[in-house]
Amino acid sequence: MTEVRRIQSTQGIRLEADLPPDLTEENRKATLAAISAADSFGHERTGHGDLVWAHVNHESAA
Numbered sequence: 001m002t003e004v005r006r007i008q009s010t011q012g013i014r015l016e017a018d019l020p021p022d023l024t025e026e027n028r029k030a031t032l033a034a035i036s037a038a039d040s041f042g043h044e045r046t047g048h049g050d051l052v053w054a055h056v057n058h059e060s061a062a
Helices: 025-035
Strands: 004-010 012-018 040-046 051-058
Touching: 025 040, 025 051
Parallel strands: none
Antiparallel strands: 004 012, 012 051, 040 051
C-alpha cells in the first residue's frame, strides 16, 4: 500500500505519494484525474520511481 505524505506550509498543504512500479496505465490515469481537483498537481519521475503530488491553497480549502 502506498503511503501519502502530507507537507504543510504557510500557503497550503501538499500531498505526495510514490506510485507503485506495477501500476496499470488505467490506474495511473485515474490517479491523475483524482488529484486534478487540487489548486496545482503533478507527476514527476524521480531516481526512485514515479511520484504524484497535489497542492491545496489555504484560501481554497475554506
